[in-house]
Amino acid sequence: MIVVIKPNSNEEDIQRLIKMIETQGLNIHYSKGVDHTILGIVGDTTLADVAKIRSNRIVENVLRVQEPYKKANRLFHPDDTVIDIAGRKVGEGTITVIAGPCSVESEDQVVSIAKSIKESGGTFLRGGAFKPRSSPYAFQGLGYEGLDLLRIARKETGLPIVSELMSLEQLDAFEDVDIIQVGARNMQNFNLLKELGKIDKPILLKRGMSSTMQEFLMSAEYIMKEGNDKVILCERGIRTFETATRNTLDISCVPVLKQKSHLPIIIDPSHATGLSWTVEALTKAAIAAGADGVMIEVHNNPEEALCDGEQSITPEQFHKIMITVKKYAEFENKVM
Amino acid sequence: MIVVIKPNSNEEDIQRLIKMIETQGLNIHYSKGVDHTILGIVGDTTLADVAKIRSNRIVENVLRVQEPYKKANRLFHPDDTVIDIAGRKVGEGTITVIAGPCSVESEDQVVSIAKSIKESGGTFLRGGAFKPRSSPYAFQGLGYEGLDLLRIARKETGLPIVSELMSLEQLDAFEDVDIIQVGARNMQNFNLLKELGKIDKPILLKRGMSSTMQEFLMSAEYIMKEGNDKVILCERGIRTFETATRNTLDISCVPVLKQKSHLPIIIDPSHATGLSWTVEALTKAAIAAGADGVMIEVHNNPEEALCDGEQSITPEQFHKIMITVKKYAEFENKVM
Amino acid sequence: MIVVIKPNSNEEDIQRLIKMIETQGLNIHYSKGVDHTILGIVGDTTLADVAKIRSNRIVENVLRVQEPYKKANRLFHPDDTVIDIAGRKVGEGTITVIAGPCSVESEDQVVSIAKSIKESGGTFLRGGAFKPRSSPYAFQGLGYEGLDLLRIARKETGLPIVSELMSLEQLDAFEDVDIIQVGARNMQNFNLLKELGKIDKPILLKRGMSSTMQEFLMSAEYIMKEGNDKVILCERGIRTFETATRNTLDISCVPVLKQKSHLPIIIDPSHATGLSWTVEALTKAAIAAGADGVMIEVHNNPEEALCDGEQSITPEQFHKIMITVKKYAEFENKVM
Amino acid sequence: MIVVIKPNSNEEDIQRLIKMIETQGLNIHYSKGVDHTILGIVGDTTLADVAKIRSNRIVENVLRVQEPYKKANRLFHPDDTVIDIAGRKVGEGTITVIAGPCSVESEDQVVSIAKSIKESGGTFLRGGAFKPRSSPYAFQGLGYEGLDLLRIARKETGLPIVSELMSLEQLDAFEDVDIIQVGARNMQNFNLLKELGKIDKPILLKRGMSSTMQEFLMSAEYIMKEGNDKVILCERGIRTFETATRNTLDISCVPVLKQKSHLPIIIDPSHATGLSWTVEALTKAAIAAGADGVMIEVHNNPEEALCDGEQSITPEQFHKIMITVKKYAEFENKVM
Ligand SMILES: [Mn+2]
Ligand SMILES: [Mn+2]
Ligand SMILES: [Mn+2]
Ligand SMILES: [Mn+2]
Incomplete structure (x- = not known):
């Protein structure tokens, strides 16, 4: 300095x-x-x-000559972090595809979507049980019951599950969730990050809508400082003046975060634009840019989705995208 | 619609x-x-x-023809909300000045600053006990002890106190805090908002760094929907491309929020720019624009401040600003 | 409406x-x-x-139910516009690679770079003669002499040339330039756009740093309304709060502009981030997202470049990138 | 450095x-x-x-330890620049009020508005003859005829006139215009700035919608470097994610630009928000923050305005605002 x-x-x-x-x-x-x-x-x-x-x-x-983070810093950890989750690897060399509905709505819904994802080659099932909604009048998720339905879907398909924890008092209920997601609005909920640093569980940390890459890595550092180094970074669009898309996908963060950090980085094209018809193009772009995977919202009936239907693709569309993803993975010498 | x-x-x-x-x-x-x-x-x-x-x-x-919020909407509550807090009014017709250090550091520090604020005519004492810092290696506040020191300062000066609650497990300790602050990073911590909606205590809700005014009012709505209608809005700068200031103070939000909502609105010039030498000009601008008050960081020795020293003004500078604030208040037919 | x-x-x-x-x-x-x-x-x-x-x-x-542009609107022109320039096609089905130095510095420099680009398979030579620099004290380009040097490089290599016109009085000198570039700072220089609409010459229109996609297409419309429909759109990064990169590449604009318009769209990764080591990843992402090509800054000696050296890649790096671009083009069933 | x-x-x-x-x-x-x-x-x-x-x-x-501009830099010119224009002073110590319609529409319109402005105490008449419109299908201004109508209004009222020059070929026609305005979209039209640096005429330079304060001052430097030091800075709102207002008024730029530069700074509240009912509050805020004046759009019939009617106030509203402006000017020890 x-x-x-x-x-x-x-x-x-x-x-x-x-x-x-x-x-x-x-x-x-x-x-x-x-x-x-x-x-x-x-x-x-x-x-x-x-x-x-x-x-x-x-x-x-x-x-500052040196970045303010240490544990997340590639300078001090030149090797890529690869995390082993229920037998799947997440990180350099592997393409991870996390897919599923924005929110868990019923057993039928989540099991049927999970089966399609499994068949198409997806690696993890996502589904929201607790939903952060900007309106208090909007559907807030099924809560603990939603987690139970995810467990059923996991049992039926073998897909490990990813779900968002919104508040510390929910932590016990996430004990057997395979990856705990921290949402964009909680990226700087430092008390939450500290507690998640004390458990031994992979954390999918979403970038805040207006957070710089340095702040993003500092939030990862909050978790890692407490001892949990299983952090997966997830870019989901930042807030700009553009209104044609819900947010602006910051694709440059793939090469930049890869240079600054050793942590895996996943792209969420669904939340980035909010437009289902852009998901295929952005998924391909993410993998081409070097991302370690994508997280995609899939719904069996987007029109009837209780949340984020406009950005959800159908299982058929997902299947088609997966064919391309596999080709790209092969092309980039990565496994799935 | x-x-x-x-x-x-x-x-x-x-x-x-x-x-x-x-x-x-x-x-x-x-x-x-x-x-x-x-x-x-x-x-x-x-x-x-x-x-x-x-x-x-x-x-x-x-x-949408109608805004998505009801309780915070002026359309349904044409009269200005005026909140009575320990004998002080906050809202239309009154200029409220909340002042104090970014973080409580010691009894001497907070009591001495509180006395100066009282003498200069400030109406509330602010001080951070729990500090949201972007680095896990930075000073995180004195915690519960910080609240105790604020209580001592209140006793010495009679100034009601304002402090930030970062997480729900701290709620009990805030029982006798006069105004609970929700920080910008927690503006969309919906679980927190819901719980604060269930208590009978004024909430100073800071606008998220990248939140639209509509989202800001929706967060107020989260609190009000649960029954607590004592919400004070606080604009503290939004994130833009400009780097000469830490954030960009969105002064337009004063007339716009006043038109859309009946809630009091306070401006925080200190966090908006991060530059102590802009505080006077922006305080005057805030009051001229029609704000119901300001929140200013004051430190007895900004160079030694453990947090936000660069934006803190001295008690002497605060005293000089208060003389102008009083003239402006009179000019605008408001009481202090 | x-x-x-x-x-x-x-x-x-x-x-x-x-x-x-x-x-x-x-x-x-x-x-x-x-x-x-x-x-x-x-x-x-x-x-x-x-x-x-x-x-x-x-x-x-x-x-508004309908977009405010007509000639640039895919609704009224469902077929992709493909522009024929000196025997090269630009538009759907073809990958165009425009490369060259930020500014033309000398005959040796531009001819040597042009030869490398030609050998590696680039399709157009770019080079700035008139340079828009934020400082009046910075190198402003060689001016008309720069255009002459580009002509020499074109003669030596056969590569058609692209250069930026900054002001209407330069128009005559651009008569035999193959593509006229309109810079980001001139995207809403409407007088310039109108005049460029009256000539029969392809225009590479760069998106303004803070322009929405709709404004971008309205600027294309300004040119097309006057009769010139040979407009190539070029995204080069937008301005956000992020400081790790010079700008933020808005990769989503590829699928969105393709849906809204029939015009070709090119990505400029060099100006988007300002970091040479991100160019390869972003070039791949651009093509994967469906862009019709890329524009890349190449300099024989980036350290000695008079302009934008930090973002320029060497001919060797360009050669390596071109090998990948060709594979991607084949993969996407496009010709080069 | x-x-x-x-x-x-x-x-x-x-x-x-x-x-x-x-x-x-x-x-x-x-x-x-x-x-x-x-x-x-x-x-x-x-x-x-x-x-x-x-x-x-x-x-x-x-x-950089030192700012990259010299002539606009207060470090090298500690005294405030005060410009004398047709007997009116613009700069520290004076409040300047520039008012008038967005675009000149007819002799009746502009003369009648000018008379009201004069009566209410406005100091300059503004009116657009050449209009930069984002749509080529929108009204583009009356052009040279518009300038003639402004001259008539000046003759009738004695108010000096301000109008926007969009392109260099219009320069001759602006010879007797009292202040030449450079619009936000032309703030980095460097060829234009250079030529305006060679004439002896005050230039009202509007800040680009996404320009930093440093870039703003560098554009002033472009003009001043050529010899013309009569530059008036004008903040008119920057582009952010907020959609409730057309732009976000960056009020902090008043104290910051005053500290960095000796040039006068004027605020344009009308374009900043695009909402006529915010103009009064923001005008007061501008003067309280220390601005040297404001520029306000006034139209005799905003509903029938050919341009920017939504943000224009009526002569009656202007009159009311001027009463407050005079009080504020007195309060701040400034003359009008
Ligand atoms: Mn969702
Ligand atoms: Mn602080
Ligand atoms: Mn360049
Ligand atoms: Mn206007």
Whole structure:
């Protein structure tokens, strides 16, 4: 980390600042130039309180040379993280396809969708039991019963299950859920992240709608710092001025997050655009860009879906997409 | 609500759609034009499942005529909501000034700041006990001890206190906190909102960094639907491409939210820009625009602040701002 | 177009509004409901003055059913536009690769890069002669001399050339340029667009950094309305809050623009992220998503580039990318 | 400017980089630390080619200490710029009110509006003759005739006139226009800016919808570099995800631009929100924040306006706003 001191600062103030930084457990390399005095900070600067240094009256600017996350940082973990979940691998070298309805609605619905997904070659079943809806008057999910129906579908098909946990008091009920999803609106629910860091369970962390990639990785770091390093990143569209799509899929985050981190990255094209007829094109783009998989909303009857029907594809459309996904996977030398 | 049917849709499909909408408890006014068939939906459309209607194959578009919120809607509550908190009024006709440190650091710190605020004419004391920080390595607040120190400061000065609750398990400890703050990152933590709707305590709801005004009011609606109508809205900057300021203060939300809702609206200039030297100008702008008050970060020694020092003003600067605020309040015929 | 009238509007005002709309050459289908009165507007609503209708005191809302562009609209031109340029086709069924330096710097530079591009299978040579730079102190391009150097490179390699026109007085000098580029900052320079609509020359229209897809197509419409229908759309990244990349590549615009319009769409990954090491992944994503081609910045010595060196790839990297592009093209049943 | 060298870079490469920077006319202060080698660049770094330095393989990061603009920079021109236009002052100490219709429609219209503005105390008359419209089918303005009508209105009222120039070939016709406006869409039309830098006429430069404050000042710098230092900055709303307002008024730019630059800054509330009923609140906010004035759209019959009727206020509403503006001006010790 580089601290640039304002011109004409007095030496006493500089020494006071140096002492303050040293009490943070860091060493200083002090360089006095003609115009600028620069402090090069040596040591583990993830722990440095940049805001405090920046608040100092004599500081012109602070430049982070190193990213503020460690456990999620590829610099310190050059090898890709590959997570083993119920016999499936998630991460570099494998294409993971998580599919299922936005929300679990009935046993018939979820079992029938699960069977189609299984037949088409999907690897995980997703389904919402607790639904974060912007309106309190909208369907809020079946709750604990929804989880039970997912378990039935898993039993029927063998597909491991993924579902979103909205609040800590639900944690016990997720004990046998294979992957716990943290939704975009909870990406910076730090209390939740800390608790999920204490369990031994893969976490699918969705990027907040207006979160930078650095904040996204810092949220992964919250989980990993507590000991759980099974974090799967999921990009699901960010918020921009564009209104033709519900959100804007930030496809660049695939190469950028792969360079900055060793964690697997999954793309959710369904929530990114909110338009079912774009899912095929974006699924292909995701895999071509190097993503480790996709998460797709599939509904047996999108028109009757209680949630996100406009972006859900049918099992038939899913089947067709899977044929292409398999070709792409082969093309990119990945297994499914 | 207006539903536009795609040209050449067949009558049977239209009738099926009408039935689906009617099962939502709504009435239909059916109008068949040369090109367009239009369904005018009559009744309480807050409860209508727009997404489901939009998913229907024969639907071209859906146009909401009425906002999706009711309890927060000025249409149904023309009079301004004024909340009485420990003898202070918050809402139309009054300028409320909430001030204090980003985080409570020590008894000396918070009591000394509280005294200055009291002397300068501030109406509430704010202070963070639980701090949502983007880095898990940053100072996370003093927690329950922080609340105790706020209580001491309240006792010393008589200023009612405002503090942020981050998670439901902290709720009991907030029983005697005068206003519970919901942070921007929790604006769509719906489980939290629902529980806060069940208590009888004023809630200061901060707008999410990338939330539209409609979503903001829907989050207020989540609280109000459960019975708690003491909601104070707080705009604290939204996320844009601009980097000269930490966020972009959306000043237009003052007249727009005042038109759409009857709830009080407070501006937080400190978090909006992250720059202490802009606080005075933006405080004046907020009051001139018609806000019911401001929330300002004040620290006795911003350089040593454990959090948000760069945006904190000193008690002396606060005192100077308060002199102007009082003049503006008088000018706008408001009391303080 | 649907016009929703405010409840309780008086009949006289409604009739006055109807007359106003009819003078715009449109017919009205008048439907009086219990709560809402609705005017269905029939006819060519691209010409309707929506803003004027919306300004009317009794109008609650206006809902466009039809897009405001005609010539760029797939609805009226179901077949894909394929443009023939110096024997190369641009559009559905073909992958076009436009490559070259950000700015033309010298004969040696541009000829050597052009030869590499030709050998690797690129189809067009790009090079900036007039450079829009945010700083007046930055290199502004070689100007007319730059165009001459591009002509030499074209002669040496046979590659047709693409270059950006910044201002109308340069138009004569572009007479034999094969494709005229309109830069992102000029996407809404309407006077320029109108003049380019009067010539018979392919126009590569770059999307403005903060333009919606609808505005993008309206700018294409400006050119097409004047008679020139050889418009190639180019997405080059939009502006968001993300700072890890220079802009955010809006990959969703490929399927969406393909659905809304019949015009070819090209992706520029270099300007989208500003990071050379992301170009390969995003090029693959673009083609997988269905784009008709890519535009890539290639420099023989990126470190010494006078412009955009950080995002330029070397001829060797380009060669490697082209091998993959060819495989993808084959995979997607497209020719190059 | 600080250049951070990547760890383990070899000395030869560093020396080569130093030479490259020195050929840009800059001096280097070389500081070799334990981990980082840092180059402090001394001299006029506005001319430094940062992108080129950043492209260098051994460069980790570049940190600008000084802003990239000089003539617009308050650092080098501590005194506020005050521009004298036809006997009116624009800049610190004065509140300027520019008002008038979005577009000039007829002699009657513009003269009658001008008279009202004059009577209410407005200082300049605005009116569009050439209109940048997103649709080629929308009214494009009266053109040269519109300028003539403005001249008539000026003669009748004595109000100096402001109008937008869209393209260089119109320049002659603007010879006696008192202030030439550069629209938001032309903020980075660099050829236009350069030519406007060569004339002796005040330029009202509108901020681009997605331009940062730094880019805004760089566009002012384009004009000033050529010799014309009569630049008035105008904020008119930036593009965000919010849809309740047409754009988001960035009120923070008032204190921030005042700190960074000595140029006058005017706020346009009408285009910022597109909603006439917000104009009063935002005008007050603008003046309270320290703006040097406002630009407001006024139309004698907003419902019949050919352009931007929804955001135009009536002369009566303008009159009422002016009463408040005068009080605020007095309150802030400014003249009108
Ligand atoms: Mn969903
Ligand atoms: Mn804070
Ligand atoms: Mn370039
Ligand atoms: Mn206008």
